[in-house]
Structures are given as structure tokens and as C-alpha cells.
Amino acid sequence: MNIGHDIQMEHAFNTFLNAKSIGDHFRCFxxxxxxxxxxxxxxxxxxxxxxCGASILGDCIIGDNVIIGAGCVSR
Known part of the structure; x- marks a missing residue:
């Protein structure tokens, strides 16, 4: 997995990150x-x-400059 710079994990309890890559300036709750x-x-x-509580599963591509709302599911 490739991870960019400036990753911010806000209250990262129960957070699981398994991705092909994560770009720069990533922030998650x-x-x-x-x-x-x-x-x-x-x-x-x-x-x-x-x-908070969002799930992104499978072969999804999340582009640049995106905000994913709380509780959203992408699969």
C-alpha cells in the first residue's frame, strides 16, 4: 500500500485501513x-x-478533493 504525506487520524478508534493507495492530505475519523x-x-x-462510520469496500476509486459523509457505504 502506498501512503501519501500529511495523514491525519482523528480519534482513530476502530478504524481499519486496507487500500491500494492513499493520497496526500488524507484525514479520517x-x-x-x-x-x-x-x-x-x-x-x-x-x-x-x-x-465517522464510513465504509469504502472493494475496487472503488475515490478521486481528489472529496468529503465522504458520516455513515456512508461504498461497495
């Missing part, structure tokens, strides 16, 4: 899951914020 589905993992762009 508690209970976030970036995970595998069918053997594939997500790709996260630059300047991304993932809010």
Missing part, C-alpha cells in the same frame, strides 16, 4: 473502514476526508 471485497481494495485520492 473513528469507525472508518477501507477494506477488501472480492479480493480488491479501494484507491483513495488526494485531499480526502472520510467521516
Amino acid at each position: 473513528h469507525n472508518v473502514t477501507l477494506g477488501q471485497k472480492n479480493g480488491k481494495t479501494p484507491t483513495i485520492g488526494n485531499n480526502v476526508v472520510v467521516s
Whole structure:
């Protein structure tokens, strides 16, 4: 997994990060899951914020300058 610079983990309890790559200036809150589905993992762009309880599973591509709301699920 490639991880960019300036990663911020706000209250990172119960957070699981398993991605192909995470870009620069990534920020996430508690209970976030970036995970595998069918053997594939997500790709996260630059300047991304993932809010509390969000799950991003499988071969998803999250582009640059994205805010993912609390409790969202992408699979």
C-alpha cells in the first residue's frame, strides 16, 4: 500500500485501513473502514476526508478533493 504525506487520524478508534493507495492530505475519523471485497481494495485520492462510520469496500476509486459523509457505504 502506498501512503501519501500529511495523514491525519482523528480519534482513530476502530478504524481499519486496507487500500491500494492513499493520497496526500488524507484525514479520517473513528469507525472508518477501507477494506477488501472480492479480493480488491479501494484507491483513495488526494485531499480526502472520510467521516465517522464510513465504509469504502472493494475496487472503488475515490478521486481528489472529496468529503465522504458520516455513515456512508461504498461497495
